[in-house]
Amino acid sequence: MSAAVFPTEVLSPAPSVATRRAEATRWIAGLHDELTSFFGRLDGGGTFTEDRWERPGGGGGVARVMTDGVTFEKAGINRSAVMGELPELAARRLGGRGAAAGATHFFATGVSLVVHPRSPKVPTVHLNVRYFELTDEHGNLTDSWFGGGTDLTPFYPHVADGVTFHRALRDMADKHHARFYPDFKQWCDEYFVNVHRDNEARGIGGIFFDHLRPDEASHDLDHAGVQAFVSDVARVLRHAYEPIVERRRHEAFNEAEREFQLVRRGRYVEFNLVHDRGTIFGLQTNARVESVLMSLPPLAMWQYSPRYAPDSFEARLVRMLEPRDWITDATGE
Amino acid sequence: MSAAVFPTEVLSPAPSVATRRAEATRWIAGLHDELTSFFGRLDGGGTFTEDRWERPGGGGGVARVMTDGVTFEKAGINRSAVMGELPELAARRLGGRGAAAGATHFFATGVSLVVHPRSPKVPTVHLNVRYFELTDEHGNLTDSWFGGGTDLTPFYPHVADGVTFHRALRDMADKHHARFYPDFKQWCDEYFVNVHRDNEARGIGGIFFDHLRPDEASHDLDHAGVQAFVSDVARVLRHAYEPIVERRRHEAFNEAEREFQLVRRGRYVEFNLVHDRGTIFGLQTNARVESVLMSLPPLAMWQYSPRYAPDSFEARLVRMLEPRDWITDATGE
Numbered sequence: 001m002s003a004a005v006f007p008t009e010v011l012s013p014a015p016s017v018a019t020r021r022a023e024a025t026r027w028i029a030g031l032h033d034e035l036t037s038f039f040g041r042l043d044g045g046g047t048f049t050e051d052r053w054e055r056p057g058g059g060g061g062v063a064r065v066m067t068d069g070v071t072f073e074k075a076g077i078n079r080s081a082v083m084g085e086l087p088e089l090a091a092r093r094l095g096g097r098g099a100a101a102g103a104t105h106f107f108a109t110g111v112s113l114v115v116h117p118r119s120p121k122v123p124t125v126h127l128n129v130r131y132f133e134l135t136d137e138h139g140n141l142t143d144s145w146f147g148g149g150t151d152l153t154p155f156y157p158h159v160a161d162g163v164t165f166h167r168a169l170r171d172m173a174d175k176h177h178a179r180f181y182p183d184f185k186q187w188c189d190e191y192f193v194n195v196h197r198d199n200e201a202r203g204i205g206g207i208f209f210d211h212l213r214p215d216e217a218s219h220d221l222d223h224a225g226v227q228a229f230v231s232d233v234a235r236v237l238r239h240a241y242e243p244i245v246e247r248r249r250h251e252a253f254n255e256a257e258r259e260f261q262l263v264r265r266g267r268y269v270e271f272n273l274v275h276d277r278g279t280i281f282g283l284q285t286n287a288r289v290e291s292v293l294m295s296l297p298p299l300a301m302w303q304y305s306p307r308y309a310p311d312s313f314e315a316r317l318v319r320m321l322e323p324r325d326w327i328t329d330a331t332g333e
Numbered sequence: 334m335s336a337a338v339f340p341t342e343v344l345s346p347a348p349s350v351a352t353r354r355a356e357a358t359r360w361i362a363g364l365h366d367e368l369t370s371f372f373g374r375l376d377g378g379g380t381f382t383e384d385r386w387e388r389p390g391g392g393g394g395v396a397r398v399m400t401d402g403v404t405f406e407k408a409g410i411n412r413s414a415v416m417g418e419l420p421e422l423a424a425r426r427l428g429g430r431g432a433a434a435g436a437t438h439f440f441a442t443g444v445s446l447v448v449h450p451r452s453p454k455v456p457t458v459h460l461n462v463r464y465f466e467l468t469d470e471h472g473n474l475t476d477s478w479f480g481g482g483t484d485l486t487p488f489y490p491h492v493a494d495g496v497t498f499h500r501a502l503r504d505m506a507d508k509h510h511a512r513f514y515p516d517f518k519q520w521c522d523e524y525f526v527n528v529h530r531d532n533e534a535r536g537i538g539g540i541f542f543d544h545l546r547p548d549e550a551s552h553d554l555d556h557a558g559v560q561a562f563v564s565d566v567a568r569v570l571r572h573a574y575e576p577i578v579e580r581r582r583h584e585a586f587n588e589a590e591r592e593f594q595l596v597r598r599g600r601y602v603e604f605n606l607v608h609d610r611g612t613i614f615g616l617q618t619n620a621r622v623e624s625v626l627m628s629l630p631p632l633a634m635w636q637y638s639p640r641y642a643p644d645s646f647e648a649r650l651v652r653m654l655e656p657r658d659w660i661t662d663a664t665g666e
Contacts, residue, residue, distance in 0.1 A: 063637075065638075067637065074635075195616075196616040196617075196622050196625075197622055262632070269602060269633075270606060274616060283528075284529075289529050290638040293603075294637060296599070298634060298635060299634050300633050300634075300635075301632050302407075302630060303631070304396075304398045304407070304627060305384065
């Protein structure tokens, strides 16, 4: 059986699996619409243009991009639902859960966003939630999980913004499981790191999680329970990010602050192109390149070996990137 | 025997090898100085600042960067001479010439440059030459080769500039071997490609070669003969690039042309961070990051899914990137 010969819908999945896939696709499309409305309103004037694309191997997506924003220089929110034969490499990487468990096909749906504000006083934010499942040659489910997260990249050392962001994440996550915030905060700190820059963090973290399976001993949430948590992740920015935008959007900024924002955006580019698994996977598997690279900033700068005085705002921002306990943090700026 | 315990100079190499290494290091340092003078003069006002750095595993380098140029927005010329234990991965990749041949240590020296002009009418140029050798545990030479090349990245569709560049390379290479230009031109066309951008070329190519060993049947040049060719590669820009700079540096340009230059520089960043073997190797082996990333442009732009009218200068530039026979080309612009 080959997906190139038979459309995947004919091959698979079993009826109960098909229902859940349809539900998952609708769920993600709903979050995509909510996030588009949220950022349209938050921007205060910009509009999103939309591109619909199809993936040759099965499925497709909807890309929405704002480039005329008042607050945001570029905002991209993308959703996709793709399916097909499980690539051999992915099957092997999944170990006993992949090929060894009889998995031959995959289904994945998710929504992903990055917004690049105009002002260096307003941080960049990234958010992604996704659902992934594997089926065997009879179309029966062999594994399923959720993943996602959100992280903040400030360009100016407003420590209070880190506190706002992390406390909102903690409050949201604690409603679902006491271990989610601390575990996923640590995972985030370990993931968004420019190893080649002496392990400098991309931003001040947030939460990051993957392979979050229903009914695991570590949390005891069923499919609906995990999905409810992931939905709350997708909706957390109204508490975690909106207050920061509201208090920083009208702050004045100067040329040096704008320049430093562009230099830090260069580090964002480095992380996404050199280290980010999602980006590299997308580029290597011939996904739609404009959607994969929608996260890149509109403008970025590279300076050779910049040096900053210890008390400069640049040096304070770099120190602020060192992982810390934001919940108990009570330092000023 | 471990390089962490004994300094590499004590371990190796045998006297004749040591003499050749010292000569190779002086040769590269001489080319580095020549190239620095050349670009200082060509710029017409900017100055290079210099950083000397040491590599923890052995050796070091000299980085020279110009950021105050009249013609060049950023110009970086780097040389290095490094040695140490051969990384296992590299030994395996060399197959029968590496670990299987008893190679345990390496020595490499080279000079590398990228210049990013201010004007979009002046192309970016990259050049690199390098010498590499392997020794066994007794310090005896087991293999040695040269590599290098130069390629041009225009931002405006001046076809005449591609002709100038390639004909100068052909004239230079033909003095050494009739196969060098055609073979190394093709290698270059195949190497500098953004595979993830539907195989779009980074620029209009030039020449690229690696593992060019003395006394091989394909060319019959000895060590001195190959080195003479590689020296000429390092000196070819006075014929291949200087005439282009001279005829374009005073051309007027507008905002749309500058913007397109920044978008194309974004593609340059993508190639260097996603595909370039030298950059990836440098980032993975903890080389000095500021030297590895010296090639990145001072400013780059990403636009979402830009579209250009078929007759626009942008569309004509993109068409100009398709590999062609520049020697026989007689099309206008």
